[in-house]
Amino acid sequence: MAEPRPVLEMTGIVKEFPGVRALSGVDFRLFPGEIHALMGENGAGKSTLIKVLTGVYSLDGGTITLDGTSVRFASPLQAQQAGINTVYQEVNLCPNLSVAENIFIGREPTRFGRIQWKRMRKEAAELVDRLGLDIDVTAPLSAYPLAVQQLVAIVRSVSTGDGEGQGTKVLVLDEPTSSLDRDEVLELFRLMRRLKDDGVAILFVSHFLDQIYEICDRMTVLRNGTLVGEHMVSDLDQVGLIQLMIGKELDKLEELHEHQLRADVGETLLHAEGLGRTGGIAPFDLEIKKGEVVGLAGLLGSGRTELARLLFGADQPDSGKVTVGGKQVPMNAPNDAIGVGVAFCSENRKAEGLVPDLTVRENIILALQAARGWTRPIPAAQRDELVAKYIKALDIRPANPEARVGQLSGGNQQKVLLARWLITQPKLLILDEPTRGIDIGAKAEIQKLVVSLSEDGMSVLYIAAELEEVLRLSHTIGVLRDRKLVARLTNGPEITTSRILETIASGEHQ
Amino acid sequence: MSTPSAATTSRWRALTHHHLFWPVAVLVALLLVNVPFTPDFFSIKMTDGHLYGSLVSIVLFGSPLILVAVGMTLVIATGGIDLSVGAVVAITGALTCSYISDQADQNALSAVFLAMGVGLVAAVVCGLWNGFLVARMGIQPIIATLIIMVAGRGVAQLITDGQIITINSEPYKLIGGGYWLTLPFSIFVVAVVVAVTVALTRRTALGLLVESVGGNAEASRLVGIRSRRIMIMVYVFCAVCAGIAGLMISSNTSAADGNNAGLWIELDAILAVVIGGTSLLGGRFSIGGTVIGALVIQTLTTTIYTIGVPTQTNLVFKAVVVIVVCLLQSPKFRAKVFGAKFGPKSGAASGGSAAAEPAKTVTTAEAAPKMEVS
Ligand SMILES: Nc1ncnc2c1ncn2[C@@H]1O[C@H](COP(=O)(O)OP(=O)(O)OP(=O)(O)O)[C@@H](O)[C@H]1O
Ligand SMILES: [Mg+2]
Numbered sequence: 001m002a003e004p005r006p007v008l009e010m011t012g013i014v015k016e017f018p019g020v021r022a023l024s025g026v027d028f029r030l031f032p033g034e035i036h037a038l039m040g041e042n043g044a045g046k047s048t049l050i051k052v053l054t055g056v057y058s059l060d061g062g063t064i065t066l067d068g069t070s071v072r073f074a075s076p077l078q079a080q081q082a083g084i085n086t087v088y089q090e091v092n093l094c095p096n097l098s099v100a101e102n103i104f105i106g107r108e109p110t111r112f113g114r115i116q117w118k119r120m121r122k123e124a125a126e127l128v129d130r131l132g133l134d135i136d137v138t139a140p141l142s143a144y145p146l147a148v149q150q151l152v153a154i155v156r157s158v159s160t161g162d163g164e165g166q167g168t169k170v171l172v173l174d175e176p177t178s179s180l181d182r183d184e185v186l187e188l189f190r191l192m193r194r195l196k197d198d199g200v201a202i203l204f205v206s207h208f209l210d211q212i213y214e215i216c217d218r219m220t221v222l223r224n225g226t227l228v229g230e231h232m233v234s235d236l237d238q239v240g241l242i243q244l245m246i247g248k249e250l251d252k253l254e255e256l257h258e259h260q261l262r263a264d265v266g267e268t269l270l271h272a273e274g275l276g277r278t279g280g281i282a283p284f285d286l287e288i289k290k291g292e293v294v295g296l297a298g299l300l301g302s303g304r305t306e307l308a309r310l311l312f313g314a315d316q317p318d319s320g321k322v323t324v325g326g327k328q329v330p331m332n333a334p335n336d337a338i339g340v341g342v343a344f345c346s347e348n349r350k351a352e353g354l355v356p357d358l359t360v361r362e363n364i365i366l367a368l369q370a371a372r373g374w375t376r377p378i379p380a381a382q383r384d385e386l387v388a389k390y391i392k393a394l395d396i397r398p399a400n401p402e403a404r405v406g407q408l409s410g411g412n413q414q415k416v417l418l419a420r421w422l423i424t425q426p427k428l429l430i431l432d433e434p435t436r437g438i439d440i441g442a443k444a445e446i447q448k449l450v451v452s453l454s455e456d457g458m459s460v461l462y463i464a465a466e467l468e469e470v471l472r473l474s475h476t477i478g479v480l481r482d483r484k485l486v487a488r489l490t491n492g493p494e495i496t497t498s499r500i501l502e503t504i505a506s507g508e509h510q
Numbered sequence: 511m512s513t514p515s516a517a518t519t520s521r522w523r524a525l526t527h528h529h530l531f532w533p534v535a536v537l538v539a540l541l542l543v544n545v546p547f548t549p550d551f552f553s554i555k556m557t558d559g560h561l562y563g564s565l566v567s568i569v570l571f572g573s574p575l576i577l578v579a580v581g582m583t584l585v586i587a588t589g590g591i592d593l594s595v596g597a598v599v600a601i602t603g604a605l606t607c608s609y610i611s612d613q614a615d616q617n618a619l620s621a622v623f624l625a626m627g628v629g630l631v632a633a634v635v636c637g638l639w640n641g642f643l644v645a646r647m648g649i650q651p652i653i654a655t656l657i658i659m660v661a662g663r664g665v666a667q668l669i670t671d672g673q674i675i676t677i678n679s680e681p682y683k684l685i686g687g688g689y690w691l692t693l694p695f696s697i698f699v700v701a702v703v704v705a706v707t708v709a710l711t712r713r714t715a716l717g718l719l720v721e722s723v724g725g726n727a728e729a730s731r732l733v734g735i736r737s738r739r740i741m742i743m744v745y746v747f748c749a750v751c752a753g754i755a756g757l758m759i760s761s762n763t764s765a766a767d768g769n770n771a772g773l774w775i776e777l778d779a780i781l782a783v784v785i786g787g788t789s790l791l792g793g794r795f796s797i798g799g800t801v802i803g804a805l806v807i808q809t810l811t812t813t814i815y816t817i818g819v820p821t822q823t824n825l826v827f828k829a830v831v832v833i834v835v836c837l838l839q840s841p842k843f844r845a846k847v848f849g850a851k852f853g854p855k856s857g858a859a860s861g862g863s864a865a866a867e868p869a870k871t872v873t874t875a876e877a878a879p880k881m882e883v884s
Contacts, residue, residue, distance in 0.1 A: 312732075333731075334731060334732050334733070334734050335736065338734040344732065346732060351729070353729055354726065355722050355726045355729055355730070355793070357721070357725045357794050358725060362721075362722075366733050366735075367733045369715045370719065370734040372715070373715075374714050374716040374719050374740070376714075376715070377715040378715075
């Protein structure tokens with residue numbers, strides 16, 4: 001096969017941060033009409049390569065050639081004008097503007113210098129519709145869950161003012177599917193294929209290997225900031241790919257399969273009765289036993305996160321009551337929940353989780369410190385020991401407690417958030433998409449961790465877009481549909497992902 | 511590459527990247543500018559058992575500003591701002607002086623202490639009010655504190671009946687105009703307040719929690735930080751600092767001037783905080799930086815007099831210096847002008863992390879022209 005000329009060629013790319021060499025001499029090329037996966041562990045340098053390409057970071061070495069001419073973008077805007085559209089890993093939109101405004105911000109349709117609001121709304125609605133999304137484009141973006149926000153970012157990137165894909169040469173998608181459900185992923189793939197047929201070159205990052213094998217033609221693998229290789233997807237199987245990424249063989253996943261969930265769970269820890277919130281989730285009953293892992297399954301917008309937030313007092317309930325350990329507790333603020341040993345790891349680590357300017361250490365101890373109050377700082381020795389322990393346990397890289405959290409790679413930030421709550425040793429740990437953006441090796445580690453926490457008697461409420469993940473870990477599975485808890489399935493051999501999907505589809509009651 | 515020169519380069523780099531490097535550099539440069547005009551600028555003489563000299567005066571006259579700016583730092587770190595500090599300075603001074611002036615014996619220690627207590631309680635009330643509006647009612651800090659900024663001056667004038675109250679109290683004079691152990695007493699007051707602030711924020715977890723609230727308010731709520739309580743504390747603390755500054759200013763002149771005491775000091779204080787390297791967006795703060803920032807502003811004021819800038823161009827001159835300082839602090843600007851050596855720390859050319867910088871420049875440029883030379 002005679003290869004056409006690459007539309008984008010990056011050679012010898014070097015990027016250094018103080019104390020970290022994020023990229024050392026990476027080569028990367030992208031052909032028109034291909035979908036190219038950029039693979040690597042958390043912190044391998046994927047996002048950095050993308051940001052160097054689009055001018056978010058300045059280049060320390062190497063050359064970038066776009067369409068045969070050498071380029072160096074000073075800002076993401078320049079890159080966009082040159083035909084490189086990007087969805088960054090952390091959703092980067094304005095939560096208080098409407099969906100339509102977010103899609104068109106900076107390139108609103110105008111006539112006589114005035115914004116044509118009507119046209120903008122209509123076009124936005126069409127674009128959103130084409131992705132199979134049923135949302136109101138005039139509502140503020142913050143009204144929607146993270147997954148929808150991610151989709152809006154994608155819609156924005158593929159629409160360039162005058163129609164879909166017009167003028168786009170390269171589309172960069174950095175973990176666009178990290179919080180999407182199966183259906184949205186399929187819609188996204190359909191869209192990607194359409195753009196690919198139009199000759200757009202697509203760079204795709206994802207930690208879901210199945211997705212890579214489904215949609216990608218070629219892949220480039222990075223490890224520790226160096227290029228490991230470029231392969232056709234058809235030439236390299238999953239085992240080989242993992243081996244390339246982590247430099248050794250992975251058998252952790254197999255281990256987990258053999259790992260039996262603890263059969264006997266203790267007495268009731270938390271009982272919610274008739275708990276609900278208008279516009280959030282219909283009143284539901286839920287019982288969580290000591291040491292039990294309760295998984296929540298449902299589609300995008302089915303109310304999983306809303307349910308979790310009510311149990312944590314992150315939103316105020318309109319109705320119902322919660323008893324913990326037999327005693328009724330008010331759940332009006334996170335403090336109430338934390339006081340009775342409930343912890344909540346939000347899916348949205350950027351907006352609701354981390355404080356980017358603070359260090360890894362400070363972010364990790366924050367929940368514990370807040371519980372102790374400001375007058376009782378954690379003694380330095382104890383603090384450092386705890387932090388070191390969790391950095392090691394979760395393999396946070398770089399293993400430097402002084403590093404600013406904002407400078408960590410996405411997956412490592414997620415681990416910091418997990419560490420923050422683990423350190424408080426809660427009775428009930430609510431994990432909303434805890435493996436979002438986490439690489440395949442670390443994902444297995446975290447799932448193992450959940451199992452062992454449950455063995456030690458901690459209850460866990462587990463939310464994940466991947467049904468397999470929920471199924472593998474949970475004693476009980478709560479199924480949600482249209483903001484209602486419709487069923488409660490006890491995990492067992494007869495429960496399969498298709499059975500759960502059926503329940504979701506039919507909305508049957510237990 | 512471990513040649514000595516490489517080692518020096520990296521040490522130099524580490525030094526220039528220290529958060530206090532640019533504020534200190536500017537302070538030193540400003541001090542040096544004075545030397546050609548006042549050759550004995552750096553000399554300190556002992557007269558009547560008191561130390562005199564330009565450096566001592568700078569610290570002395572800068573004391574109220576340092577106090578106000580230190581309080582302001584914590585407010586700004588939570589993502590807020592307190593415009594009412596100037597009014598609080600006036601109210602505290604007015605109450606204290608009018609109480610003292612009503613006494614038969616203005617030199618009675620107990621009366622002076624009681625008077626100061628009354629003034630500071632008023633400051634606490636102002637702080638509680640600001641904190642209540644911001645933390646409980648959710649009003650934007652700039653609006654919430656505007657209320658006392660405007661109304662507070664009126665209150666101060668009511669207290670003084672629109673007059674300037676003069677007093678004659680030796681013990682009270684000590685705070686802002688007296689000497690102790692050869693040094694102006696106010697330097698000790700400032701030292702104690704700064705030390706207490708540093709201990710309060712860094713020895714306890716208060717500093718961390720404040721930075722967390724300012725760095726990401728929603729995340730802080732979800733982590734269980736009692737942000738409201740912290741915000742109220744911080745506004746009260748800021749008001750108390752302003753109150754002490756009010757005592758100092760009225761003590762220095764032995765008079766309470768409801769109209770002019772602490773006028774525009776909020777702008778100088780905000781400027782000092784920004785020069786000290788604390789972002790107006792909230793989050794990380796530096797008390798040391800603020801102290802240096804306040805000294806920079808006071809030195810600037812002094813310099814304007816010593817080098818004889820014509821009165822009409824005073825403010826313009828001040829504004830220019832402030833703009834230069836702010837530009838020097840912007841990593842982006844340094845990278846453009848001096849090249850990579852002084853360039854951005856994180857290598858961000860134009861990403862989100864640089865967002866804090868433009869904000870600094872804008873606000874200070876606005877604040878500068880309005881400043882009064884105190
Ligand atoms: N602004 C920054 N300052 C300092 N170090 C940084 C910065 N951005 C990234 N790094 C470091 O560069 C390395 C590569 O990070 P990058 O974000 O590219 O990883 P990634 O491959 O995208 O990982 P993930 O799968 O977790 O998203 C990491 O060690 C990270 O800590
Ligand atoms: Mg990344």
